[in-house]
Every structure is written in structure tokens, then in C-alpha cells.
Amino acid sequence: MFRIHQVVLLVVLLPACVGAAETAAIPGAWPGLGGERFAALVAEFNAMEDEPVVNLVPNAEAWRWLETRVPRFECADPEVERVYWYRWWALRKHLRRDPGSGRQVLTEFITKPRPISSALGHHLMEGRWLKDQTPYDDYVLYWLRGKDGARQDHLHKYSQWFAYALWQRWLVTQDSEGWKRLLDDLVADYQAWEGERMRPDGLFWQHDVWDAMEESISGGRKVRNVRPTISAYMYGNAMALAKLAELSGRTELAREFNDRATLLRSRLQAVLWDESLVFFGSVTEELKRIPVREAIGFIPWYFGLPEAGRGFERAWLQAVDTSGFRASYGLTTAERRHPQFRSHGTGTCEWDGAVWPFATSQTLTAWARVIRDYPQTAMTSRDYFDAFVSYVRSHRYDGKLYLGEYQDETNGAWLKGPDPRSRWYNHSTFADLLIEGVVGLRPREDGTLEVSPLLPPETWAWFCLDRVAYHGREVSILWDREGRKYGRGAGLQVWVDGQCVARSDRLERLTAPLP
Numbered sequence: 001m002f003r004i005h006q007v008v009l010l011v012v013l014l015p016a017c018v019g020a021a022e023t024a025a026i027p028g029a030w031p032g033l034g035g036e037r038f039a040a041l042v043a044e045f046n047a048m049e050d051e052p053v054v055n056l057v058p059n060a061e062a063w064r065w066l067e068t069r070v071p072r073f074e075c076a077d078p079e080v081e082r083v084y085w086y087r088w089w090a091l092r093k094h095l096r097r098d099p100g101s102g103r104q105v106l107t108e109f110i111t112k113p114r115p116i117s118s119a120l121g122h123h124l125m126e127g128r129w130l131k132d133q134t135p136y137d138d139y140v141l142y143w144l145r146g147k148d149g150a151r152q153d154h155l156h157k158y159s160q161w162f163a164y165a166l167w168q169r170w171l172v173t174q175d176s177e178g179w180k181r182l183l184d185d186l187v188a189d190y191q192a193w194e195g196e197r198m199r200p201d202g203l204f205w206q207h208d209v210w211d212a213m214e215e216s217i218s219g220g221r222k223v224r225n226v227r228p229t230i231s232a233y234m235y236g237n238a239m240a241l242a243k244l245a246e247l248s249g250r251t252e253l254a255r256e257f258n259d260r261a262t263l264l265r266s267r268l269q270a271v272l273w274d275e276s277l278v279f280f281g282s283v284t285e286e287l288k289r290i291p292v293r294e295a296i297g298f299i300p301w302y303f304g305l306p307e308a309g310r311g312f313e314r315a316w317l318q319a320v321d322t323s324g325f326r327a328s329y330g331l332t333t334a335e336r337r338h339p340q341f342r343s344h345g346t347g348t349c350e351w352d353g354a355v356w357p358f359a360t361s362q363t364l365t366a367w368a369r370v371i372r373d374y375p376q377t378a379m380t381s382r383d384y385f386d387a388f389v390s391y392v393r394s395h396r397y398d399g400k401l402y403l404g405e406y407q408d409e410t411n412g413a414w415l416k417g418p419d420p421r422s423r424w425y426n427h428s429t430f431a432d433l434l435i436e437g438v439v440g441l442r443p444r445e446d447g448t449l450e451v452s453p454l455l456p457p458e459t460w461a462w463f464c465l466d467r468v469a470y471h472g473r474e475v476s477i478l479w480d481r482e483g484r485k486y487g488r489g490a491g492l493q494v495w496v497d498g499q500c501v502a503r504s505d506r507l508e509r510l511t512a513p514l515p
Contacts, residue, residue, distance in 0.1 A: 029498035055096040075463035087430040103138035118158035118212035124165035131469040164236035171443035204230040215350035218282040235264040236303035293335040301366035313376035327409035330355040357428030381454040452509040
């Protein structure tokens with residue numbers, strides 16, 4: 001959707017996969033990773049705890065389901081590898097069949113059968129990497145046409161970046177016909193949001209609770225504050241609809257949505273940028289500034305909204321400041337220096353500072369974009385990777401792998417504890433952060449394959465992301481610092497359908513035409 005501008009990057013195009021130094025021969029086609037180790041991990045997860053809720057795919061069938069759908073991944077950090085497979089294992093628990101429509105859908109709480117729309121964007125961003133997209137095809141149709149052919153009433157209960165996530169899914173799957181069939185539904189959905197939440201000045205308002213971020217410092221369940229969340233989401237949606245309309249040959253519609261996006265960008269930057277805080281913040285209905293930095297101020301970069309070169313990137317210094325958002329167990333949802341930090345009680349869904357995987361996923365996605373697409377000195381790949389590793393380490397409870405709602409920032413305690421509804425909480429991404437973020441497979445519209453790792457070179461000695469379904473091909477990405485792990489020589493390599501298309505001796509951006 002967005003044109004990518006790189007400043008100083010070495011691009012290596014090597015169809016024969018021979019490095020500049022030609023230090024090692026690379027024998028034959030890439031055979032791919034076997035599944036035995038990963039099957040053993042899934043068996044371990046199955047035995048780790050009980051199975052109080054059984055939906056479409058029970059534990060007993062978990063590996064059979066994952067084996068043919070999930071990109072295989074291993075790396076030199078066993079905890080990262082384990083959490084990667086644990087997250088797919090946990091996601092599979094949330095697949096169920098809607099009794100009304102018969103479609104496959106995803107739940108958020110394991111104890112509640114009806115889908116909730118708050119994490120819909122996260123669900124689509126994560127699921128786009130599965131080889132079989134049938135559940136997600138069903139899931140999209142459930143939301144857009146699942147009520148007697150019309151949109152579900154509760155789709156708009158929470159703010160959405162639905163169209164944007166669908167566009168990002170298309171960048172992986174290239175399902176143009178599916179997109180075209182849904183264009184008018186998505187346009188109608190956008191127009192409905194304009195009728196419900198758009199102000200005369202073109203920005204959008206929302207109660208914090210319906211941003212899925214209740215009990216925040218800046219918000220309230222009844223106030224109509226203008227928040228960086230919903231206006232940034234609608235910018236992303238408008239850009240996505242402009243791209244889809246362009247693909248469909250509907251140039252006038254594309255122009256209309258580009259104009260909407262341009263207006264939202266201009267208004268959000270003018271109204272929500274607070275130079276005294278050096279941050280995007282919320283304002284009241286009367287446009288009075290609310291003096292607090294919250295993680296929602298990073299969201300505009302998720303969609304590439306802030307214009308480069310205007311100093312907005314200075315906000316990211318707060319992400320690595322221990323008085324800002326950096327804590328021992330992750331990124332907080334409000335700045336730690338604020339007098340109301342963690343002041344709203346415990347266990348009532350407060351977003352006044354506790355660590356939420358929902359927000360961490362948004363912030364890390366935005367962070368990766370800043371490093372790659374914005375000329376700046378505030379952030380490095382090391383900063384991003386350290387935050388990612390903190391997220392990995394947070395997946396623990398009582399000595400076992402765990403995923404819950406939200407956590408204490410200092411000791412990692414899950415604030416809902418063993419509450420049944422909080423187990424396997426499907427409210428965030430992980431695989432998407434690893435695949436596009438750390439490993440660096442960046443989906444594009446064109447026929448160029450781009451890999452831009454954010455893994456610092458001194459960290460893992462090796463990794464392999466294997467069997468990724470991308471543009472109808474199968475992509476594998478290998479890093480082998482010493483050349484001893486995979487027998488394909490040292491360095492970074494990109495393989496398509498078993499053939500090497502590019503390599504470098506270093507961890508750096510590679511591009512190659514898809515064969």
C-alpha cells in the first residue's frame with residue numbers, strides 16, 4: 001500500500017545464490033525443515049495443562065492441523081521458538097463454527113462462543129501467514145455478511161482497522177477476486193463509521209472502552225475524546241480502500257479515498273501532535289489537550305501516517321525511556337512518570353499503565369515501520385529486538401507458557417491470574433511480529449521479494465523461517481552465521497520453491513524478483 005523509501009541499504013540480487021565472496025557452494029534444492037521437533041513441542045503443550053474448552057480443532061488434532069498450515073520456524077533462542085509454536089497452538093483453540101451461519105470464526109475469550117470485534121485486525125494480521133486461508137475467508141464473511149447477508153451489528157462495537165488488515169492480508173495472499181467481491185461492503189462499512197463517529201472537522205471520536213482500552217488515563221466510558229486510535233485506523237482503512245479501488249479499476253473511488261486519507265493525516269498531525277509532550281495525544285471533544293503520553297500515541301506509525309522529516313519520530317525516545325514506556329516485562333500502556341500511572345485498580349481491565357499484548361503488538365508493528373521507513377536516529381534494530389524479547393519472556397505463568405490479558409510491568413504477573421476467560425487470550429499478534437518484523441519478510445504488491453531483518457547480527461547464530469505461502473509461492477529464509485547449521489554456506493539466504501534467489505554474507509536487506 002505504501003511506497004517504501006530506503007536511505008542507505010545494500011541490495012543483493014543473486015538468482016544463482018552465490019555470495020560476493022563465493023565462500024561456499026550451496027548444494028541442491030532446499031529440502032525444508034522436518035516436523036518431528038515441532039510435533040514434539042505440540043505434544044508437550046497438549047500435556048502441559050487441561051483442555052476445558054474444545055472448539056473446532058481439539059488438542060489431539062492440533063499437530064495435524066498446524067503441520068500443513070503454519071510456516072515452520074526454528075532459531076538459536078529456544079524460548080523464542082517455543083513461544084512461536086505455542087502461539088499458533090493457542091490460536092487454533094479459538095477456531096469454532098458459528099451456529100447461525102455455519103462459518104468458521106475466531107473467538108477472543110476461550111469461554112465466550114460469540115466472536116468479538118476488538119482484536120479483529122490482529123486476527124487478520126496474524127492469520128495471513130497460514131497456508132490455508134479458508135477460516136479467515138469465512139471469518140471476514142461472517143462480519144460483513146453474516147447477519148442475513150448484511151454486516152454484523154456488533155462489528156462496530158469496537159474501533160476497527162478491518163479494511164487495512166484485509167489489504168495487508170492481500171499483500172501476502174494476492175486474492176484479488178476475493179477483494180473485489182467485498183469492495184462495496186467495505187466502502188459501506190467505512191461510510192457507516194463516518195456516520196457514527198466522524199466529527200465535522202474530519203477526525204473521529206471514541207469512548208476508551210470501545211477502543212478496547214477501558215479505564216485509560218486520557219479517556220472515559222462516556223466522554224467523546226478525539227483519540228489517535230480510531231482516526232489512525234480510519235486513515236489506514238481509507239488508504240486500503242483506495243488501493244483496492246485502484247486494483248479494481250475504479251479510479252474515481254480510489255481518488256475519493258485517497259482524499260479522505262489525506263485529510264485525516266493533515267488533521268491528526270495538526271490536532272493530536274502535542275509539541276509540549278513531543279507525542280501524539282488525545283484531546284477532549286472541545287479539542288483541549290490531555291497531558292499524558294499513552295501507547296496509543298505510537299499507533300499512527302502502524303499505518304505510516306506521520307510524515308517523515310517533521311520531527312514526529314522524536315516520540316519514539318519514550319519507548320526506550322524507563323520513565324516513559326520501557327519496563328522490565330514489556331512496554332506499558334501509559335508513561336510510567338505520570339502521577340496516575342497504575343492508579344485505576346487491579347483486575348478491572350485498566351489501561352492506565354499495565355502491559356497489554358494487544359498494545360504491545362500495535363507498538364512493535366509501528367516500531368518496525370519507523371526503523372525501516374523513516375530516516376531517524378531515535379531507534380535502532382537493537383531497541384526493537386530488545387522489546388520483542390521482553391514480549392517473548394512475558395509468556396509465562398506459574399512456570400509454564402501462558403498467554404493472558406494483561407500484566408504487571410515490574411514482575412510479569414498476569415493480573416487476571418488463572419481466570420479461565422484469560423487463558424489463551426486471542427487479543428494480539430506474535431507470529432506476524434516475528435515474520436515481518438524480526439525475520440523481515442515484508443509483503444509487497446509487486447513481484448519483488450523483500451527481506452529486511454531487524455535481528456541484530458550479534459544475537460542468533462542461526463534461524464530458519466520455512467514454507468511460507470507468499471504470492472502463490474513457498475518462501476524460506478535462512479540465516480547461518482558460520483555456515484555450519486544448514487549446510488548451505490554462511491550468511492542470509494532467501495529461497496523460493498526450493499531454489500535460492502538471493503543471499504548476503506550479512507544480515508541486511510535483500511530483494512529479488514519472484515521467479
